[in-house]
Amino acid sequence: MSAKAPRVFFREAIARAIAEAMRADPRVIVLGQDVGAFGGAYREFEGLYAEFGGARVRDTPVAEAAIMGIGVGAAAAGYRTLVSITYMDFVMLALDPLVNYAAKLRFKTAGRLTAPVVLKTTAGARGQGVAHSQCLESWLMSVPGLTVVAPSNPADAYGLMRSALRADGPVVFVDHKRLYPIPGNAPASDVPVPFGQARIARPGTDITITAHSFMVQVALTAADALAKEGLSVEVVDLRSLAPLDIDTIAASVSRTGALLTVEEGQLTCGVGAEVAARLRERQGGLNVARVGAIAAPVSSNHVLEAAAIPDVERVAQGVRALLRARESGHPNSVCSGGGPGAV
Amino acid sequence: MNAIERLRTMMLIRAFERTLAARPDHGFQLLSAGEEAVAVGLCSALQPGDQLLTGGRSIGPALARGVDPKTVMAELLGKSAGVNRGKAGRGHLADPEHGFFGAHAVVGGNLSIAAGVALAQQLSGQPNIVCVLFGDGAAGSGALHETLNIAALWKLPLLFVCNNNQLSVSTPRRAALAPRRLADLAAPFGVPAQTVDGMDVVAVAEAIASAARGVRSGAGPAFVECESERFGPHSTTARETRDPETLERIRARCPILRLTGDLELAGAVSPASLATLEAEVEAMVAEAVAFAEAAPYPSPSEALADVG
Numbered sequence: 001m002s003a004k005a006p007r008v009f010f011r012e013a014i015a016r017a018i019a020e021a022m023r024a025d026p027r028v029i030v031l032g033q034d035v036g037a038f039g040g041a042y043r044e045f046e047g048l049y050a051e052f053g054g055a056r057v058r059d060t061p062v063a064e065a066a067i068m069g070i071g072v073g074a075a076a077a078g079y080r081t082l083v084s085i086t087y088m089d090f091v092m093l094a095l096d097p098l099v100n101y102a103a104k105l106r107f108k109t110a111g112r113l114t115a116p117v118v119l120k121t122t123a124g125a126r127g128q129g130v131a132h133s134q135c136l137e138s139w140l141m142s143v144p145g146l147t148v149v150a151p152s153n154p155a156d157a158y159g160l161m162r163s164a165l166r167a168d169g170p171v172v173f174v175d176h177k178r179l180y181p182i183p184g185n186a187p188a189s190d191v192p193v194p195f196g197q198a199r200i201a202r203p204g205t206d207i208t209i210t211a212h213s214f215m216v217q218v219a220l221t222a223a224d225a226l227a228k229e230g231l232s233v234e235v236v237d238l239r240s241l242a243p244l245d246i247d248t249i250a251a252s253v254s255r256t257g258a259l260l261t262v263e264e265g266q267l268t269c270g271v272g273a274e275v276a277a278r279l280r281e282r283q284g285g286l287n288v289a290r291v292g293a294i295a296a297p298v299s300s301n302h303v304l305e306a307a308a309i310p311d312v313e314r315v316a317q318g319v320r321a322l323l324r325a326r327e328s329g330h331p332n333s334v335c336s337g338g339g340p341g342a343v
Numbered sequence: 344m345n346a347i348e349r350l351r352t353m354m355l356i357r358a359f360e361r362t363l364a365a366r367p368d369h370g371f372q373l374l375s376a377g378e379e380a381v382a383v384g385l386c387s388a389l390q391p392g393d394q395l396l397t398g399g400r401s402i403g404p405a406l407a408r409g410v411d412p413k414t415v416m417a418e419l420l421g422k423s424a425g426v427n428r429g430k431a432g433r434g435h436l437a438d439p440e441h442g443f444f445g446a447h448a449v450v451g452g453n454l455s456i457a458a459g460v461a462l463a464q465q466l467s468g469q470p471n472i473v474c475v476l477f478g479d480g481a482a483g484s485g486a487l488h489e490t491l492n493i494a495a496l497w498k499l500p501l502l503f504v505c506n507n508n509q510l511s512v513s514t515p516r517r518a519a520l521a522p523r524r525l526a527d528l529a530a531p532f533g534v535p536a537q538t539v540d541g542m543d544v545v546a547v548a549e550a551i552a553s554a555a556r557g558v559r560s561g562a563g564p565a566f567v568e569c570e571s572e573r574f575g576p577h578s579t580t581a582r583e584t585r586d587p588e589t590l591e592r593i594r595a596r597c598p599i600l601r602l603t604g605d606l607e608l609a610g611a612v613s614p615a616s617l618a619t620l621e622a623e624v625e626a627m628v629a630e631a632v633a634f635a636e637a638a639p640y641p642s643p644s645e646a647l648a649d650v651g
Contacts, residue, residue: 029466055466061496066455066489073459077394077444079466081459096486100449101456103651108435109445110428111649145651169651 007183010175011044013154014120017161018045018082020190022052025080028165029056031071032084032120041086042122042180068094068119072102072170075117080165088123088174089131091140102170103145117171118164123150124176124214124264125309129300135213135265135293137174141242141274147195148242150174152216154184156239159193166192176214176264196243200252204234207319208252210275211262212238215310219262222315233319241271246278253279258287258326260318264309267292287326291318344387346606347620349544352386353379353599355624356403359412362628363402363419364579372419372433375403377542377574380598381506382407384547384569385476388555392471394444394464396457398478399434400506401446408443410436416631417638424638428645444473450511451477451484454503458490461501461564472558474502474551480511482525491564495532498563502555503529505566506541508573513584529566541569542598545605572596 008016022028030048032040036059039046049057060067064085071083085091091098102115125133140148147167151157157175164171201216202223211219216237223233236252238244253259259279261272272290280286291310298308344352360374375382378400386407389395397404405415410426418425419433426438437445444460447453457475464471481487482505494501505525509516522528529536535557539550547569554565572593576583583590606612612620 058497061489061492063489063493065486066458066493069452069455069486069490070459070462070493073456073461074463074466075459076456077460077463079463096449096452097455100452101447104435106649106651108427108431109437109649110430112427113437113439113445147651 006186008154008186009181009183010154010157010179011040011042011046013158013187014044014161014175015046015048016187017158018165019048019051021162021165022048022056027078028080028082029058029074030082030084031058031060031067033060033062033086035059035084040084045084064090064093065096069097069101071117072097072115075102075115076105076113080116082118082120082165085119085121087132088121088136089134091119091121091136094119098170099143099146103143106169107145114168115170116168118173119170120173120175122177123174124178125298125305126177127300127302127305130297133298133305135263137172137241138265138270138274140172141271145169146242147171147240148174149195149240150213151239152179152201152211152213152237155187156193156199156237158187159191160239162190162192163195167195174213178214179217182217193239195240196245198239198245198248199237200234200248201237202233202235204232204256206232206256207258207260207323208234208236208249208256209260209262209315209319210236210238210249210272212241212271213264215262215264218310218312219315222312222319225312225316226319231319231323238271244274244278246282249275250279250282253286254283258322260315260322261288261290262310262315262318263292265293266295268295287322289318289322291315344383346602346611349383349387349548350599350602350606350612351620351624352383352407353544353602354620355412355627356382356406357599358624358628359406359416359631360402362632363416368420369579370419370421370432372402372579373400373577374575374579375400377572377593377597378506378508379403380544380547381504381541381569381571384544385474385504385551387548388551389442389474390471391442392469393442394439394460394471394473395442395476396444396453396460396473397446397476398450398453398481399446399448400478401433401436404476405436405438405443405446408441410438410441410443412627412631413634417635420635421640422635422638423641424634429641430645451481451486453477454481454486454490458494458499458501461494461499462497464500465497470559472500472502472555474504476504476506478511479505479507479509479516479520479525482507482528483520487528491529491532491534494564495534498561500558500561501564502551502558503534503564503566504551505568506571507568508571510573510577512577512581524568526566526568534564534566536566536568538568538570541571542596542601544598544602
């Protein structure tokens with residue numbers, strides 16, 4: 001990674017991807033609260049309203065269900081809509097058009113209609129409390145017909161957004177509050193990131209960590225710390241949760257012999273549970289453990305928020321505990337947990 | 344659609360649904376006996392490029408819109424020759440090429456979808472309108488409030504038609520919905536609204552045509568409430584909750600008998616011409632059944648086709 005490479009913020013990568021798609025295709029439109037002149041909660045739509053106008057970059061009332069439905073309906077009728085739902089917690093209000101209609105439309109009409117709609121939403125904890133902090137992407141992974149992506153850096157945000165705005169069916173694009181302040185390498189223009197392709201974010205030989213979104217940054221920091229203890233950690237950035245790139249994960253784990261899944265959301269029926277189960281079906285004995293949120297709401301109280309979600313130290317503890325278990329000769333044990341000291 | 348075509352279409356819907364329901368393999372259906380005038384009056388006021396979206400009571404509206412009865416019957420019986428290869432069924436039937444954008448069996452679920460289709464029409468500068476047909480059951484949902492607001496704000500070419508058949512499964516409309524008239528729900532948004540006798544196909548057609556003219560002119564959405572009666576229970580598996588006397592009184596208001604009587608008085612039909620109409624629709628239904636019976640079921644591998 002060259003220090004001279006141009007750096008951009010997450011919001012710039014997203015705005016650029018959308019702007020390029022809108023220039024290339026007049027049928028791309030954006031709907032959502034404060035997406036217009038205001039430019040989005042994180043300025044991730046900045047410049048779009050000025051360039052494309054209010055007919056294509058539409059401010060909406062606070063009506064997530066209807067806005068999702070309108071985005072889906074316009075997509076089914078030939079447009080390509082990006083619907084912004086500010087926080088992932090509010091996606092619950094929009095699940096009917098997304099899950100009952102968009103995800104099933106191509107199937108139920110036997111291919112006569114499809115809904116190329118992108119739902120962009122922001123997950124993750126950053127001091128905003130129990131209904132503004134959740135990571136619910138694993139809920140959506142289980143819906144046949146939905147693509148779910150969750151980039152960890154600006155270049156992937158750009159590339160996955162470009163892919164999302166070219167996709168045939170509905171895509172959920174999940175970003176994260178804590179990713180917005182972190183700059184990264186600028187994406188190469190017009191290079192989409194394909195769905196279903198994980199990325200080795202850091203090569204290593206002793207253990208594989210899978211993560212997505214902001215937890216990739218946490219895992220990379222933990223890997224740096226563990227390197228000082230002589231542990232070589234490979235970090236696989238999932239990027240795409242549905243479809244899931246089991247091939248890349250399996251290849252990594254076959255090299256390292258151990259897997260720690262890391263996510264900010266709940267462990268029960270979570271991303272890590274799915275990764276571990278699919279990997280276990282693919283190959284035999286598996287040293288695996290999961291790190292995720294404790295089974296509690298995420299408070300706006302900073303002490304309680306920090307207690308609820310994984311951090312660098314908890315990930316490092318997870319790695320150490322799993323490698324100790326492997327050395328002590330319990331190769332098939334699945335250690336689950338996620339709370340303080342629970343791994 | 345002239346008066347005879349309206350009568351024939353209402354008779355077709357009645358005969359089609361009766362034949363379907365009599366079959367042991369009819370599955371789970373929501374029928375519309377008593378409500379034919381709403382579907383037919385509505386569709387007689389739409390134009391070919393318009394799109395209609397409905398709730399799950401979709402058979403009548405689909406036939407009225409001109410979807411081929413053969414492919415509808417095949418769809419309802421789960422056959423590959425169905426309009427959606429037997430995958431959609433009554434709840435999700437869609438034939439956009441014939442202006443039937445589709446049913447969506449989640450009550451109220453199609454309201455915002457229809458607004459999105461209307462937005463697409465508006466953005467592409469087409470002169471066509473979108474109509475969403477929903478029941479009184481959907482009138483209590485937040486989806487209606489949200490969609491009316493945005494449709495009014497953006498002047499979407501969207502016509503809201505509420506088929507108020509007085510019952511949501513077993514719950515009477517008066518026990519579920521506070522407004523004096525359901526058309527009153529449109530008033531706060533400045534959306535022109537009217538209530539019409541849904542048992543009178545002529546009145547429905549006139550009301551819809553008048554509302555559609557406004558929508559087509561770019562004035563924004565309009566709302567028509569059609570007060571109708573459901574002659575049977577909610578579905579082919581649901582219990583009837585009304586007593587026989589009530590049902591008898593309701594069924595006496597049959598929209599087909601009403602139009603037939605009016606046409607007889609006007610000398611537009613005779614017993615002989617009515618018999619001919621009856622034979623025509625029975626032949627269409629028989630042809631639809633034969634078509635469906637001859638078609639294969641999808642192979643199990645189709646369960647994974649067109650996902651995503």
